[in-house]
Amino acid sequence: MKIEYTIQQLAILSGVTTRTLRYYDQINLLKPLRFTNSGYRIYGDYEVQLLQQILLYRELGLKLEEIKQIINESNFDIKNALQEHQKKLLKERAIIDKMLLNVKKTIQSLEGAYEMKDHERFEGLKDKKIQENEENYGNEIRGKYGNDVIDESNKKLQGMSEEVFKENQILEKRIIDLLKEAMITGDVTNIKAQEAVKCHKEWLTHYWPSYSKEAHKGLADLYVADERFTAYYDQHQKGMAQFLRDAIYANV
Amino acid sequence: MKIEYTIQQLAILSGVTTRTLRYYDQINLLKPLRFTNSGYRIYGDYEVQLLQQILLYRELGLKLEEIKQIINESNFDIKNALQEHQKKLLKERAIIDKMLLNVKKTIQSLEGAYEMKDHERFEGLKDKKIQENEENYGNEIRGKYGNDVIDESNKKLQGMSEEVFKENQILEKRIIDLLKEAMITGDVTNIKAQEAVKCHKEWLTHYWPSYSKEAHKGLADLYVADERFTAYYDQHQKGMAQFLRDAIYANV
DNA sequence: ATACAGATTGACGTAACGTAAATGTCAATA
DNA sequence: TATTGACATTTACGTTACGTCAATCTGTAT
Incomplete structure (x- = not known):
């Protein structure tokens, strides 16, 4: 039937x-x-x-x-198709994990500092974009529009004073140098590593109105999770992003 | 400027x-x-x-x-919005995790049993849909189209013989009963629990051409991950799905 | 004068349906 | 038998965040 x-x-x-x-x-x-x-x-x-x-x-x-x-x-070839699909799903999950981390961090920053003004809220993250632009388009844009244009715009973006801006550039250099030296020993509790973390904290406070250990660690996680951050640090020394994170976790 | x-x-x-x-x-x-x-x-x-x-x-x-x-x-209210967003992201991730689990299981079944015919490939999962239909629409559809229609269709869907079909219905009952008894002791290594797992294995082999411990455990995971499965078992006793999974993990 | 880079406004395509809108079909009831 | 109500049909717009032409205009350099 x-x-x-x-x-x-x-x-x-x-x-x-x-x-x-x-x-x-x-x-x-x-x-x-x-x-x-x-x-x-x-x-x-x-x-x-x-x-x-x-x-x-x-x-x-x-x-x-x-x-x-x-x-x-x-x-x-079903099996192959499923394996490809699996890869795609894993990537999607990684993206969501990254978002989750960022959301968490942002909420924490909101909880920690109610006095932040709206446009200041993301200062700490903003430089990420700027760095990315510097890396990806820095050369072309400099050639096309001249040095001053992009430097000006960067400063404006940060909304920070010229002094702080220059100070931070120096700090960044120091962090990189200290990390390089510390990485020779391979010890994240090394004195140089501690110094680097200290500088990094100072650097952070220039962006972030309220400092907290959690925010600092969260940013460290971001360095490893986000390939653009990783690339930025690893261009000076392979594994530097990871080392910095571990150093931060070990010393704050 | x-x-x-x-x-x-x-x-x-x-x-x-x-x-x-x-x-x-x-x-x-x-x-x-x-x-x-x-x-x-x-x-x-x-x-x-x-x-x-x-x-x-x-x-x-x-x-x-x-x-x-x-x-x-x-x-x-940014904080609230971000918290809502966080919930959404967590849900999305849960869905992807579920997909990942199913994909993995399906690939395993493909590797373990090449002799499976195309339309048999999902027999083990198929009953999930049928159960769902029974639960959600069983009563209405029976009232509307009569008992025989839906029973017939179920059998057809399974592509199984009448004997096996009836046998499985009996097995399902036994599993539930055994689990109820076992849950009184709360011990997943209990003799009743062991019996239940045995019955469940037998039940499984009626759907799945090739038995493997991994597939069995995978299904157990699904019971907890998929709310429809959970609802199906928990309607007899709160926590039964979880108990069954733990019992399977403890005894296979 | 001409070429070429860069700007503009449409407008269609995407993925998998949800949701009307306008209308036809079938079985049961007044 | 006429009507009602459930169920069927096709057509077509809405969703999300742009990508990608297409046709056309503007601005600058040679």
């Missing part, structure tokens, strides 16, 4: 809406067995089977186009 | 495309300082500041509409 289903029955049976079934028909993912003479869609057992498969792949997060290939092309 | 930027300059400076800036203008997220008489967009320092803020919130994963509120409404 074979059974046939109206679109509504199949929808209830499978847990999707009728709109979804019509859409799957439209994109040739799941065609009905036949149509009644009044134009109603009729599905059979085979279609139910197919729909089950489609939905199961859908739960894995595959796109409908990918699913179409899987169920249409019998010699399709 | 104040600086003005063309759309291109600002784009390079901030790392976005000119299209993005035009779009932000269009949706009133970031308006240019002014237009030249030939219609060119000109941005000033303030706009650069705003853009920086926008991009930083964007990196946290917030939607442009939400960002608009944050930077427009000065008395907007």
